[in-house]
């Protein structure tokens with residue numbers, strides 16, 4: 001069902017406390033599940049009470065804000081829980097490129113959530129009657145090249161290096177895609193269970209066919225507090241503990257990776273500073289160790305100066321230099337010129353927002369677009385003037401492993 005601005009009856013929303021469901025994913029029916037889960041906590045949802053297809057263009061976040069005000073703001077709400085994520089919630093996914101179609105906001109019919117020892121159920125327009133069937137395995141998976149083959153992509157990386165050395169820009173993030181075909185239609189719940197099991201420290205997400213486990217929190221807003229986790233600078237995991245530690249130390253000491261990381265942190269600082277009365281940015285990055293890669297990571301926190309919603313903050317931040325580059329407009333031109341594909345929702349904001357303006361949005365990384373028995377996987381790398389194409393290809397392969405594991409087990 002779709003809702004045109006101002007033309008429909010208000011949504012009737014009810015939130016009640018429920019017994020702890022423990023495993024959120026096991027409660028999902030098969031059709032089009034929504035999810036945002038980390039360390040077993042978060043929100044899962046299904047059904048559609050309202051959907052907006054956000055028109056592309058520079059005004060898209062403003063359009064989304066108006067739609068949310070008309071849809072969530074006008075709802076009749078009985079919220080017996082009163083925490084971030086209770087009451088009416090919209091899930092959303094925005095395309096990386098503001099001019100690409102495919103950005104959506106969906107108010108699910110049912111939301112089931114658990115956080116900090118509390119659990120709640122939100123219904124829009126009535127109780128859930130959905131049948132939960134057993135998840136189905138997708139069967140054998142065959143992979144193919146996406147828009148560029150591996151050698152073609154290495155050539156694109158070399159092209160970006162040339163442009164950086166010529167002084168046109170400092171950093172560009174280049175991505176590539178892979179296709180996957182399964183024997184059976186892909187049941188998103190199988191992917192969610194594997195992703196949240198192997199990548200508990202990442203945000204396992206599902207929104208309108210875009211499914212993944214991203215380590216990168218674009219922004220969480222809880223009242224006046226905003227938090228972000230900036231990632232840039234990557235090395236694959238080592239063969240054993242000593243190799244792992246050696247690689248981690250080399251990553252911290254690498255001039256190329258530190259410079260790449262600084263570009264990303266500065267883009268976040270520049271975006272957040274005008275919105276915040278206080279902003280804390282660590283002087284030194286820490287190491288985030290994931291099952292497939294290690295990243296340089298900077299947790300940023302701030303206090304919002306005046307009533308911006310989480311989506312207003314997303315609008316100010318996207319695209320950070322972690323997924324675009326520096327300077328942003330030149331990097332976006334280089335990406336369009338060299339990548340040879342539309343990223344769709346990959347590297348775009350994905351997450352949820354409630355009627356108070358609280359919410360959590362990640363950068364959609366380590367993800368795939370699922371369509372029936374097919375999937376399109378995405379992975380990218382920050383390219384600097386001293387990047388080596390073969391090393392960037394290996395880094396992209398390590399990032400693809402997240403969704404390859406989700407598909408194959």
Ligand SMILES: C=C(O[C@@H]1C=C(C(=O)O)C=C[C@H]1O)C(=O)O
Nearest residue numbers: 232233234322365379380381382
């Ligand atoms: C672009 C991706 O990841 C981004 C690029 C990184 C890098 O180049 O070091 C690290 C983390 C992310 O900000 C991806 O996973 O596709």
